[in-house]
Amino acid sequence: MALIDVKSFKKSFRGKTVHKDISFSVNKGECLGLVGGSGVGKSVVLRSLIGLEKADGGQIMIDGEDITKFSESQLTHVRIKVAYVFQNGALFDSLTIFENLAFPLREHTDLNENQIQEKISEQLEEFGLSGNENLYPNQLSGGMQKRVGLARSIIIGPKAILYDEPTAGLDPYNTLKIQEMILRMKKKGVTSILVTHDMPTAFAVCDRFCLIEDGRIKAQGTRDELENQKEGYLKKFIDGERGK
Amino acid sequence: MKTYFRNFIQFLGGTTLLSIEVFKELWTWPFPTKLTIEQIYQVGLKSLPIAFITAASTGMVMALQFGLGLEKFGGKLYVPKIVSLSIIREMGPVFTCLMLAARVGAGITSEIGSMTVTQQIDALRALGTSPIKKVVIPRVVACLFSIPLLVAIANAIGVAGGMLVGSSDLGLDPQFYMQKIFETITLTDYFSGFAKAPFFAIVISLVACYYGLNVEEGTRGVGSATTKSVVTSSIFILVGDYFLTKAFWVVEQWL
Ligand SMILES: Nc1ncnc2c1ncn2[C@@H]1O[C@H](COP(=O)(O)OP(=O)(O)OP(=O)(O)O)[C@@H](O)[C@H]1O
Ligand SMILES: [Mg+2]
Numbered sequence: 001m002a003l004i005d006v007k008s009f010k011k012s013f014r015g016k017t018v019h020k021d022i023s024f025s026v027n028k029g030e031c032l033g034l035v036g037g038s039g040v041g042k043s044v045v046l047r048s049l050i051g052l053e054k055a056d057g058g059q060i061m062i063d064g065e066d067i068t069k070f071s072e073s074q075l076t077h078v079r080i081k082v083a084y085v086f087q088n089g090a091l092f093d094s095l096t097i098f099e100n101l102a103f104p105l106r107e108h109t110d111l112n113e114n115q116i117q118e119k120i121s122e123q124l125e126e127f128g129l130s131g132n133e134n135l136y137p138n139q140l141s142g143g144m145q146k147r148v149g150l151a152r153s154i155i156i157g158p159k160a161i162l163y164d165e166p167t168a169g170l171d172p173y174n175t176l177k178i179q180e181m182i183l184r185m186k187k188k189g190v191t192s193i194l195v196t197h198d199m200p201t202a203f204a205v206c207d208r209f210c211l212i213e214d215g216r217i218k219a220q221g222t223r224d225e226l227e228n229q230k231e232g233y234l235k236k237f238i239d240g241e242r243g244k
Numbered sequence: 245m246k247t248y249f250r251n252f253i254q255f256l257g258g259t260t261l262l263s264i265e266v267f268k269e270l271w272t273w274p275f276p277t278k279l280t281i282e283q284i285y286q287v288g289l290k291s292l293p294i295a296f297i298t299a300a301s302t303g304m305v306m307a308l309q310f311g312l313g314l315e316k317f318g319g320k321l322y323v324p325k326i327v328s329l330s331i332i333r334e335m336g337p338v339f340t341c342l343m344l345a346a347r348v349g350a351g352i353t354s355e356i357g358s359m360t361v362t363q364q365i366d367a368l369r370a371l372g373t374s375p376i377k378k379v380v381i382p383r384v385v386a387c388l389f390s391i392p393l394l395v396a397i398a399n400a401i402g403v404a405g406g407m408l409v410g411s412s413d414l415g416l417d418p419q420f421y422m423q424k425i426f427e428t429i430t431l432t433d434y435f436s437g438f439a440k441a442p443f444f445a446i447v448i449s450l451v452a453c454y455y456g457l458n459v460e461e462g463t464r465g466v467g468s469a470t471t472k473s474v475v476t477s478s479i480f481i482l483v484g485d486y487f488l489t490k491a492f493w494v495v496e497q498w499l
Pocket of ligand 2: 042043044164
């Protein structure tokens with residue numbers, strides 16, 4: 001059964017149409033790669049899935065509920081189920097790493113201080129970030145910030161995770177780390193959508209791909225299906241990306 | 245011209261919606277007490293020096309000007325009356341709030357603006373919390389609490405500044421000066437000035453939050469949003485002052 005199901009999603013900004021007709025679905029436990037050129041609106045799709053942008057038309061079904069008409073307060077439980085990993089971590093820069101990670105726990109769980117402490121050290125350990133609890137985000141490298149952002153998004157155990165270019169601008173070491181983490185979450189049965197320009201990472205973690213172009217899904221399928229397609233959209237896209 | 249008009253309508257709509265949301269979420273549990281106290285420190289305590297300096301120099305300069313001006317007509321004895329009355333009714337609240345529109349308003353807009361640009365506001369929403377509750381309400385409530393207090397302090401300092409100049413430069417007896425102040429100023433006078441403070445506090449904080457949340461085009465946008473925030477709230481304070489004065493005047497007639 002599909003955990004995320006988007007039907008004829010439409011979106012424009014101030015008269016400028018970004019999406020005309022986007023439909024795709026993601027099954028439980030699956031990892032979908034959402035690819036497309038810069039500015040085609042991949043982030044807009046991802047943001048709309050948890051109601052950060054309001055859809056102009058169509059349906060967005062999350063776990064069987066159409067969220068397009070939800071109010072901010074109704075969206076809260078959707079956002080607990082579906083985590084969003086921001087491009088640059090989006091850490092709260094007035095809070096320490098510890099407080100950043102504690103934030104969702106304090107908001108949405110009844111854990112006491114000791115349990116929170118325990119959970120956070122566990123999480124930091126898993127993400128190779130131990131010992132940075134008391135630093136502020138601006139004292140960490142970009143790669144580490146992204147990892148903390150990822151850790152914060154998943155600390156309350158979401159059913160699905162949306163990654164917006166989690167490896168953009170990272171060195172090979174950090175890229176590999178992020179890949180490992182995405183795979184680890186996938187192994188736990190978490191559903192995911194990955195927006196990226198980084199095709200090696202996409203091929204390493206995604207089961208299926210959707211290629212967005214000109215406000216529509218131009219092609220979708222597994223890597224093999226797309227590579228054997230006679231129009232060769234995926235190949236054109238990848239060659240285009242390499243050419244940049 | 246057309247874009248100015250459109251921006252203005254957008255601003256009015258946006259701030260109205262923001263105030264409605266603030267009002268709605270103000271009563272939902274839990275109230276962000278800790279964040280509000282932090283903001284009271286930022287807004288209130290840290291603005292004390294600027295409120296102090298503004299009030300003291302206003303009071304002193306006014307005493308000097310009136311003193312020198314009225315001396316020619318032998319009206320120096322009216323200085324305590326005129327100076328304290330104009331400070332209490334008008335100068336204290338308005339000058340303090342104008343300075344706070346600059347200091348506090350700019351601070352709020354640039355801080356929220358950079359949170360918007362770095363997606364921290366989106367992150368608050370994505371983590372299932374409300375930026376209104378976590379960011380806007382603490383600032384609005386802190387302003388609503390601190391600014392009237394700052395105005396009250398500024399009123400006292402301004403009057404004291406006038407008295408200082410009155411006794412040192414104009415040769416008026418401080419005891420006489422004090423006596424005149426208490427003879428002149430009624431509670432109605434005091435409140436017709438002081439009661440403006442909460443209105444100005446709401447204007448400063450809501451305008452600043454609105455511009456901060458609606459920053460566009462990256463870091464460059466934070467600068468222009470900050471400018472707009474300060475200019476807009478200053479204008480609203482100056483124009484609003486006229487209408488508030490008029491409204492209070494009508495109320496005073498009833499009393
Ligand atoms: N809040 C907004 N207001 C106006 N236009 C917007 C807004 N958000 C996105 N857009 C427009 O929508 C289009 C798609 O933006 P989006 O950020 O989704 O692209 P993207 O595919 O994620 O690109 P990139 O790979 O560069 O991140 C852009 O042309 C952008 O100008
Ligand atoms: Mg993007």
